[in-house]
Amino acid sequence: MRTICAALLLISYLGEPSIAAEDTTGGRARMLVLADMGNEPDEEQQIVHLVACCNEFDVEGLIAVTGKYLHPGSPTAYRQRLHPELFHQIIDAYEKAFPNLKKHADGWADPDHLRSVVASGQTGYGIEDTGPGKSTAGSKRIIDAVTKDDPRPLWVVVNAGSNTLAQALIDYRASHTAAEVADFVSRLRVFENGAQDNSGAWICAEFPDIHWIRSNYQTYAYGGPGGDGKKDNRGSRQSLGPYTWKPYEYSGLGQHHWALDHIKSDNGPLGVAWPLRQFSGGRLSFLEGGGTVPWLGLVNKGLFSIDHVNWGGWSGRFDPQKTSNDWSKHRSVRDDEQTGRPFKVYAEAEDHWIDPETGEDFSGIFAPVWRFRRATWNDFAARLDxxxxxxxxxxxxxxxxxxxxxxxxxxxxxxxxxxxxxxxATKSTDPDGDQLRFRWWFYPEAGTYTGELPAIRNGETATPSFNVPQDANGQTIHLVLEITDTGRPYPLTDYRRIVIRVGT
Structure with a gap:
């Protein structure tokens, strides 16, 4: 996609009031991932997907860590240790694709840079494996990334346990003033996927001002959340969400058939490196688990804001005010959390969405991700091309x-x-000369106005209009421009969010 504009650009056009393009998040984001590589194939799936998108953000860390299922007490020997080598295997595949990727877009991470930010974190489970003298290469990598001479905050994706992040906070606090620690914490934007050890609750209790998103379930909506590995590999069809992998069967098995043809087949080294999400006994599950959604919003900077958790985007949507004691979905983790101190996190929010292509109605905590699924899958498949x-x-x-x-x-x-x-939006363009389809829509859950939103006149053209509600004074209304090209085989989409501040 494109490079962000200057921090504040005032644009006047057609005699209308000015529009301000306010860059409050630093534009191209910095990000760091903690993942329990080797736990199951979705870790490798999401890292392949990540490097296929790494022209859109700066990768500051790829850290192998423990979690609920990968730790020294695991009954499976392979899951008793960390596997940073899996990062390197995927980077090796990325390096082979790197020359061709540069023909299609700018901004790709150098493979050697990616290798330089791979590290291993805590080798034991949970907050019990943190404290003085327990620093690791992973905890040091986090400190280096946060304290780097760069004004941008750091988006930290926790796709496993968070004790390596806890160790970084413990180490930094031990040698810095309270003001310096507060500044360090203010630079973090944490997205915790699944609450997979007891460290997240400890961190949020110990550092209550930390920006901490907790998603127990919403992240599964990238491909699911229909049940894992049912005996017929079809999962729970009632909860698979919008049918974005036609003409393949509407099931987890059908998703894998789609992936075999559009992700793995004839797509070079990254397609080969992307594994099927297959478990012991040959069981399959829906695609990419929950690990992709936490970083995917960074791909669409015109839609997603890392500072506004309730605005929504490809990484889902969360309540604007923190929730107390939003317990982990995992019983063993939850039991630990309930014996500890109270904590607060940004919890999952609900959307109501009607699929414009099918008219199907979706509501609940999965809808914030489902509403973008068609575009996200097309984006990944096109990048593999x-x-x-x-x-x-x-x-x-x-x-x-x-x-x-x-x-x-x-x-x-x-x-x-x-x-x-x-x-x-008449100056919208397509680099391939494809025709564009315009769709303008209100995102009611993202704004503060709760009344009835107006009809958008000419909402499928480049020049829409509407009447601002009479009772919306002092409120905000979010309008999204969504343009999709007619390119084949995967139509691609771009977005611009307009936040309308209503006065009299």
Whole structure:
């Protein structure tokens, strides 16, 4: 996609009030991942997917850690130790695809840089394996990334246990002032997937100001959450969400048939490195578990804000106020948390969404991810094409523009209660010359206005308009421009979010 505009750019067009492109998150994000590599194939799936998107963000750490299922007490020998070598195997595959990827987009991480940020964290389980003298290469990597001379916050994805992050906080606090520790904590944006050890609750109790998202279930909506590995490999069809892998069967098995044809087949070294999510006895599950969603929002900077958890995007949506004691879904972890101190996290929020292609109605905590699934799957498949195809043989992302602004920043627009408001996206483009389909839609859950939203006139064109609600004074309304090209085999989508601040 594209590089973010300057921090504050005022644009006037067509005699309308100015739009401000406010970059409050630093644009291209910095990110670091903690993963229990070797626990099951979804870790490798999500890291292959991550490196296929790493032109969109800066990778500051790939840290192998323990968790509920991978630790010295595991009944399986392979799961009793860390496996940083799996990161290196995927980076080796990425290096083979690297020359071809550079033909399709700019910004790719150098393979040697990725190797340099691989580290191992705590070797034991939970907060019990932290404390003085227990620093690891992984905890030091976290400190180095946070304290780097860079004003951007660090997006930390915890796809396992979080005791290595706890160790980093313990070590930093031991040698710094309270003010320095507060500054260190303020630089963190943590997304904890699954609460897979007791360290997350400890961190949030010990450092209550930390920005901490906890997703127990919503992250599974990338491919699921229909049940894991049923005997017929079809999972729970009632909870698989929108059917985005047609014409293959609507089941976990059908998802894998889609992946065999569109991810693994003829897509070079990264396709080979992406494993099937297969368990002992040959059981399959839905794709990529929960590990992809926590970082996926960073791909769409014009839609997703790392500072506003309730705005939504490819990484889901969460309540704007912290929730007390949002316990882990895992009983053993939950039992530990319930004997500890109270803690607060940003918890999963619900959306109501009607699929515009099918008219199917979805509500609940999975809908914030499901509403973007069609675009996210197409994005991944297209990126795998980039590994092996020439530029002319592949599809590339369109560029959504509002007025003259073709950047990535989320836009802020003033509106007057009771008055019409119009927008112009006619300067949107497609690098392949494909036709564009426009769709403008309100994201009611993201704004503060709770009344009835108006109809959007010409909402499938480049020039929509609507009347700002009469009773919306002092509130915000979120409008999303979604443009999708007609490229084949995978139509690609770009977004711009406009936050309308309503006055009189």
């Amino acid at each position: 980039w590994c092996v195809r020439s530029y002319d043989q592949a599809n590339h992302h369109p560029v959504a523009a509002i007025g003259d602004d073709a950047g990535d920043a989320i836009l802020f627009r003033s509106g007057t209660a009771g008055e019409p408001l119009s927008l112009d």
